[in-house]
Each structure stands twice: as C-alpha cells, then as structure tokens.
Amino acid sequence: MKALAPDFYERPVLEVARALIGCMLEHDGCAGVIVETEAYHESEPACHAFIGITARTQTLFGPAGRAYVYRSYGIHALFNAVCEPAGIGAAVLIRALEPIAGLELMRRRRGRLGGRVASDYELCSGPGKLTQALGISLQHNGEDLGRGAVRLGVAPGQPAAARVIAGPRIGITHAVELPWRFCAAGSRYVSRPRPPWPPA
DNA sequence: CATGGGATTGACT
DNA sequence: GTCAATCCCATGC
Numbered sequence: 001m002k003a004l005a006p007d008f009y010e011r012p013v014l015e016v017a018r019a020l021i022g023c024m025l026e027h028d029g030c031a032g033v034i035v036e037t038e039a040y041h042e043s044e045p046a047c048h049a050f051i052g053i054t055a056r057t058q059t060l061f062g063p064a065g066r067a068y069v070y071r072s073y074g075i076h077a078l079f080n081a082v083c084e085p086a087g088i089g090a091a092v093l094i095r096a097l098e099p100i101a102g103l104e105l106m107r108r109r110r111g112r113l114g115g116r117v118a119s120d121y122e123l124c125s126g127p128g129k130l131t132q133a134l135g136i137s138l139q140h141n142g143e144d145l146g147r148g149a150v151r152l153g154v155a156p157g158q159p160a161a162a163r164v165i166a167g168p169r170i171g172i173t174h175a176v177e178l179p180w181r182f183c184a185a186g187s188r189y190v191s192r193p194r195p196p197w198p199p200a
Numbered sequence: 201c202a203t204g205g206g207a208t209t210g211a212c213t
Numbered sequence: 214g215t216c217a218a219t220c221c222c223a224t225g226c
Contacts, residue, residue, distance in 0.1 A: 038207070046207070056222055073208050074219030080207085093207060114211065128208050138221090171207055 001026060001153040003146040009064035013039045013083040013090040014180065020081065020092055021164050021184050024155045027134040030106050032097025032124050033155070035162075035184040036191060038169045040080070042089035045174035049089025059142050060089040067150055069131070069141040076128030077137050081145060081152060095170070095181070097124035098189040099133070100155070106133035126191040162187070167197040 001024055009016055017039035024033055042049035042060075048070070049060040059068045060082060068080040068091050080091035099106055099120060106123045110133050113122065124130035131137070136150055145152040163185040168176055170191070183195045 040207075048207080051223075054223075070207085071219090071221055073206060074221075076208050078207060095207085126208070169207075173206085 001031075001151065001155055003151060003153040004065070006063075006065045006146070009081060009083045009145075010085055011083065013041050013092060016081070016083045017092045017180065017182050018164055020094070020152075021182055022158065022162055023152060024100070024158070025079075025094060025097060025130075025134070025150070025152055026101075027136055027140075027150045028105075030099075030102030030134045032099045032101075032130065032134075033158075034094055034096075035098050035187040035189045036094075036096035037182050038093040038095055039180040039182075040091050040093060041084075044178060046169065046172040046176075046178075047089065047091075049091075053089075057089060060091055062086055062142070065145050067140050067143045067145055067148070069136065069138050071138060072128065077131040078127045079131050079136050079140075079150070093127060094130065095127045096183075096187075096190045097130050097133075098187065099123050109133055109135055121188055125189055129191075165195055165197050167195050 017037045020037050040047035049057050063086045066082045072078045080093045082091050084090040110118050123133050140150050165185045166179045167181050169181045183190045
C-alpha cells in the first residue's frame with residue numbers, strides 16, 4: 001500500500017472527506033477500503049475543535065496527516081484523520097470500511113454478537129466497530145498516518161473512485177443541517193441509517 | 201473536586 | 214423502538 005502524501009490532508013476538510021472514499025485503512029494485520037466518512041471543522045459546533053485548543057483538541061490543531069482518536073460514550077474509540085494546515089482544527093471521521101484483509105482477526109476482535117458470529121457486513125459498519133475490528137485505540141492518537149502503526153493509503157491497483165453521495169451527519173446535536181457525511185454509492189458496508197440520498 | 205454530556209453499540213421489548 | 218454501559222474531559226463551584 002502506498003501512503004498518502006502529507007499534502008493530501010492539507011486541504012479543505014470537505015475535499016479530503018470525499019477523497020478518502022476508496023482509500024485503504026490498515027492496522028496490525030487488518031485492512032479495509034473506506035466507504036463512509038464525515039467532515040468536522042472548527043467553524044461549526046459539532047466539531048471538538050469548536051471550543052478552541054485544549055488538552056483534548058490539540059491534535060486537531062496540529063499538522064495534517066496525523067491520527068485523532070478519542071473515546072466516545074465512554075466505550076468506543078473513534079478514528080479521525082487530521083486535515084488542513086496546522087493551526088486550523090479540522091478532521092475527517094472514518095465511519096465504515098469494506099473489510100479487505102484479516103477478516104478472521106477482525107471477527108475475533110469484534111467478538112460474538114448475541115452468541116452469533118459477525119457477518120462481513122457487521123465487522124466495520126460503524127466508527128466504533130471499525131476501530132475495534134482493526135485494534136485501533138486511544139494510544140494511536142497523534143500518530144503520523146504515513147509512518148505509524150495505523151496507516152492510510154492507496155491500495156495497489158485500487159479501482160477508480162466510487163461514486164460518492166452526501167447527506168447529514170449521524171449522532172450529533174449541533175449543525176445537523178450540514179450535508180457533511182459522505183458514502184460510496186450503493187455500498188452495503190456503510191453504517192445505519194443507510195443513505196437514501198441522491199447522488200452528489 | 202463534582203458533575204454532566206457525548207461524532208455509539210448491542211441487547212432487549 | 215428503547216435503554217444502559219462506561220470514561221474522558223470541559224465546565225463550574
């Protein structure tokens with residue numbers, strides 16, 4: 001896999017969120033193609049960077065191309081790629097993957113669901129699910145995505161970018177009107193609710 | 201120092 | 214559809 005160059009991330013976060021659809025995320029023997037993302041920017045209140053630089057958000061304001069990992073609802077680790085030049089707080093949340101490699105390891109990490117073995121579609125179809133499946137945790141916060149344990153890149157022979165559709169973000173209470181969620185059109189590996197939106 | 205909310209998930213009705 | 218689990222951190226006293 002070829003790592004994405006730092007300047008890939010050093011762009012408007014909406015561009016990066018779209019461009020990451022079809023790219024590959026990889027960690028510790030597991031990998032998947034990104035099929036769903038969301039953009040967050042300091043200018044809007046749903047973004048953690050909205051409140052300014054704190055101990056929690058300093059990664060978001062740091063250089064582009066690093067990981068921003070934080071705990072959600074006390075339970076789940078959510079993985080983001082920091083974007084835009086240093087000093088601007090922005091990131092892309094990776095929400096779902098199509099599993100490509102290490103599926104058995106993913107299944108082991110995800111555990112049994114109600115005594116049942118997880119299907120391929122359930123392995124990475126959510127931001128908390130994919131970090132669990134890949135073994136990504138808070139300790140990866142701040143890592144360089146080109147050189148660290150968690151890598152983001154382009155797979156060899158990666159097919160042409162899928163058609164991307166845009167809609168409202170999930171699970172937030174502020175700025176719900178912004179259509180900053182992006183999905184690979186027609187993919188069965190995206191999270192719920194599945195996108196009913198028209199092509200963008 | 202105490203408190204409350206959150207970019208979620210899975211189990212249960 | 215509803216609800217609890219569980220922890221980091223921002224905020225306020």
